[in-house]
Amino acid sequence: MIIDSYQCSSCYFEDKKPSNRIDSSTISPPQPRAEFENVLVMFVCIERYDGREEVDQAAEEFGALVDMLGERPLILCPNVHLSVDKAPEKLAVLLIGQLEEKLAERGYQVHRLSFGYHKRYGLECNGNVGSVVGRRFYGSEHKQFLRLMTRLGVCPPDALPKDMPVWAEVLMQRxxxxxxxxxxxxxxxxxxxxxxxxxxxxxxxxxxxxxxxxxxxxxxxxxxxxxxxxxxxxxxxxxxxxxxxxxxxxxxxxxxxxxxxxxxxxxxxxxxxxxxxxxxxxxxxxxxxxxxxxxxxxxxxxxxxxxxxxxxxxxxxxxxxxxxxxxxxxxxxxxxxxxxxxxxxxxxxxxxxxxxxxx
The missing domain is CATH 3.30.870.10 (Endonuclease Chain A)
Structure with missing residues (x-):
């Protein structure tokens, strides 16, 4: 999972048109133009093999970031272009929803933007320390290596950590x-x-x-x-x-x-x-x-x-x-x-x- 966050004094988001390159059943209803002030914008990309472990890591990390910067509303904006190892759309929608729930459980006000749209947006960042932060959450070592093996074409895209070939256990052997x-x-x-x-x-x-x-x-x-x-x-x-x-x-x-x-x-x-x-x-x-x-x-x-x-x-x-x-x-x-x-x-x-x- 990759997250790019921006502390913004103001920002706006506007749906332009739905993507024609993804599963149409995962495209959410269009949202009207939304404007926010004094928020933390979080562009989120769910990667292949991400799961609850990465969601928990992200919620923990960015909960700490909000504590450092001061409490403010969080804007979750899906952004598939942050990674070449993007997850299937249904998994992405599910995990972004889980991340929203985790942050809400911590008492944060969360606004989740639409999934599956080309967006027009503008950000005005504060420019102070911590105003722009990027993080990547890899999960377990097995997942890290499986992602690499999939990228190389050694494992099929729908492989699970248990499906890694025996010789790939070389990672675990350091x-x-x-x-x-x-x-x-x-x-x-x-x-x-x-x-x-x-x-x-x-x-x-x-x-x-x-x-x-x-x-x-x-x-x-x-x-x-x-x-x-x-x-x-x-x-x-x-x-x-x-x-x-x-x-x-x-x-x-x-x-x-x-x-x-x-x-x-x-x-x-x-x-x-x-x-x-x-x-x-x-x-x-x-x-x-x-x-x-x-x-x-x-x-x-x-x-x-x-x-x-x-x-x-x-x-x-x-x-x-x-x-x-x-x-x-x-x-x-x-x-x-x-x-x-x-x-x-x-x-x-x-x-x-x-x-x-x-x-």
Whole structure:
């Protein structure tokens, strides 16, 4: 659950039109234009796998916030756009209702705005300490990991924590290591590259745009990758690149021209990727997920890395590798084997982007 709150001296909300992208049975009756003074506005997004635990956490946290700022009416405004892992509409309506009840039980005056509408609104914030506060409530560690597994496509959207595959229990065993900086994440990536040089006869590396959005240490990483291609013929490299971005499409063309023999033999395999908010490296023994500081819109690279998640576990890596083609690689394109095929894919992507801009 994500909540963005704003202490407002005044605000207004007005329903414009109902959404045509959600379950129509969950759309509430339209509300007239509402104006408020001296309130705390809370934009609420219910995420997949949220439940009573997250509702209780949110009520506790924002009850404390109201106590700090002084008692005032609370405005609950549904806002599905705060997360890419939004819950089904029926669950969202249910939990927002439960949050309203929890806050009302604490003695707060709560106004819940309509669900399922595009809204026009205006806020005048006080600007004092605590006037703008954002919080995210994850619930249990099982839920956190299940959300990640669903995002990767490993678990179906309707999975429950008990449905997680046995190998995913690696989270509970504390084998996942959070890398708190770009430097730590880069060092893990470099170590994974170096390990391939020792994996005689079975080296294999799957990457997705890792660090290509960086000015540094891009050169070091790419030189290490070039070393693998040029000096270790027993190591196969799978390279997924967002070919809708000119910098990456040019880099792909460069690889086809620089390493034609590696391309033809299949030692270097190029794919298109639609991923824009996560970067990835896999080997037979380890997994590295790298996350950007600010996720970019579709069609651009993730940008500056702020943290990573690393796990050295063969079973874990084996299962994620099985999902490489379904999550990181564009299945409509698949393995691009010739430069002419590459140019055709790039041209098609450029045409799609042009049509989207026209619309």
């Amino acid at each position: 084998q996942l290591k959070v890398l708190g900086s770009r430097r730590e994440t880069y060092n893990a990536a470099k170590k994974m590259c170096e390990d391939q040089l020792d994996a005689t006869g079975q080296g294999e590396l799957w990457t997705c745009m890792l660090f290509e959005g960086e000015r540094q240490p891009m050169d070091d990483y790419l030189s290490q990758l070039y070393t693998i291609i040029e000096e270790y013929p027993d190591v196969r490299v799978h390279r997924a690149m967002n070919l809708s971005v000119p910098g990456f499409s040019n880099a792909a063309r460069h690889l086809f021209r620089k390493y034609p023999e590696a391309i033809e033999s299949g030692r270097l395999r190029i794919y298109n990727s639609k991923v824009s908010d996560i970067e990835f490296m896999l080997s037979r023994e380890a997994v590295l997920l790298a996350f950007p500081q600010i996720p970019r819109k579709q069609g651009s690279h993730a940008g500056e890395i702020s943290f990573g998640i690393y796990c050295k576990d063969a079973d874990f890596a084996k299962n994620l590798i099985q999902w490489y083609s379904s999550f990181l690689v564009d299945p409509e394109v698949g393995w691009i084997r010739t430069e002419s095929d590459l140019n055709a894919v790039i041209s098609e992507l450029e045409e799609e982007m042009f049509e989207e801009e026209r619309e």
